[in-house]
Structure formats: C-alpha cells, structure tokens
Amino acid sequence: GQPMLLQRGEQVVVTQTLGGSVTVQTQMGYLVRISAEDSAALGLSGDGAEAISGGEGPFELDQVIAQLKNVFGPEIPINVVDLGLIYLCEAEPLADGTHRVEIKMSMTAPGCGMGDVLKEDARAAAQSVPGVSDVDVELVWDPPWGQDRMSAAARLQLGMF
Structure with a gap:
C-alpha cells in the first residue's frame, strides 16, 4: 500500500466498512484504505467508524x-x-x-x-x-x-x- 491523498470533494464509492477502517474506490479505480481515525472525515457512522476496543477484565x-x-x-x-x-x-x-x-x-x-x-x-x-x-x-x-x-x-x- 502506498499513501494516497484524496482531495476535498473528490467523489469516491465506499466498498467496505469493516473492522474500523473504510475502503473506497476512486474514480480512477484505485482502492484506498482509510483508517478508523480518518474515516470520520467521510461523515460515516456505525461499525466502520468505530475503533477496535478490547474491553476489560483478565487476559484471555x-x-x-x-x-x-x-x-x-x-x-x-x-x-x-x-x-x-x-x-x-x-x-x-x-x-x-x-x-x-x-x-x-x-x-x-x-x-x-x-x-x-x-x-x-x-x-x-x-x-x-x-x-x-x-x-x-x-x-x-x-x-x-x-x-x-x-x-x-x-x-x-x-x-x-
């Protein structure tokens, strides 16, 4: 994976919102993975924008x-x-x-x-x-x-x- 800068207002298609990250496809056909930290910029809510949390308690x-x-x-x-x-x-x-x-x-x-x-x-x-x-x-x-x-x-x- 190479870093890629998406421009403000650039049209993308969300292809996946699993595990906290979001994958979008650009108009040029590139798949771009957006981290959970940055996915809020897409205005998404729900599972795709949630960070991974391990909970509490003893180790298992x-x-x-x-x-x-x-x-x-x-x-x-x-x-x-x-x-x-x-x-x-x-x-x-x-x-x-x-x-x-x-x-x-x-x-x-x-x-x-x-x-x-x-x-x-x-x-x-x-x-x-x-x-x-x-x-x-x-x-x-x-x-x-x-x-x-x-x-x-x-x-x-x-x-x-």
Whole structure:
C-alpha cells in the first residue's frame, strides 16, 4: 500500500466498512484504505467508524483472536482469522503478570502491498486486549496461503461452495 491523498470533494464509492477502517474506490479505480481515525472525515457512522476496543477484565487468548476478527483487508470482506491468514497466535506470561503475544500471519499473495498495514492492524488489535504488554507480528510465507485455509463461513460468504 502506498499513501494516497484524496482531495476535498473528490467523489469516491465506499466498498467496505469493516473492522474500523473504510475502503473506497476512486474514480480512477484505485482502492484506498482509510483508517478508523480518518474515516470520520467521510461523515460515516456505525461499525466502520468505530475503533477496535478490547474491553476489560483478565487476559484471555480468545480475546486476542476475537480482536483479530476485527482486522480486514481492503479488497476481501473477510477478517484475517476466517480468511486463514493467521498461522499462529500464542501468548507467553511475563513476570509482571502481563502477556507477550506472538502472531505469525501471511497474505493471500506474496506481492500483496498491504502486508505492513495488516501487520500493524493485527498488532494494534492484539495490543487492545487487557493484559497484553507486548505484541510481535511476523509475516510468513511458508506454507503459502491457499483457499483451503479459509473457514467454512468465509467460503460460504464468498460463494465458494
């Protein structure tokens, strides 16, 4: 993903409002991801403009997975967990009572330009969980991602049955 400046008043089509970010298509056909922080400028309300929040309470790894389900790429309306991009999600307790979370994830294609963006979104999602003090997210390419990694719900949503 390359930074792109949209001009005030430029006409765009909203293609996705999932996980806090918004994806729009410009008149030139470019897909542009707008962060949750900047999406208010579009005048949108509801799920697309809400920031990810991990809630309160003691640490639970299930909460990390739940927060990762709020991370979406700009083109496919399926979260990174159901899309099968999360290869590993583990937590290690630390001496101070907090946890370090390790995530290994992939992209649907090695040339995906959104890798760093989705990696940061995954880190922020995991960091939002109570009791998480450190998050390490690594992009991995082995094994290569394949459609067989998608959940049944994701395949159904994409009409792949």
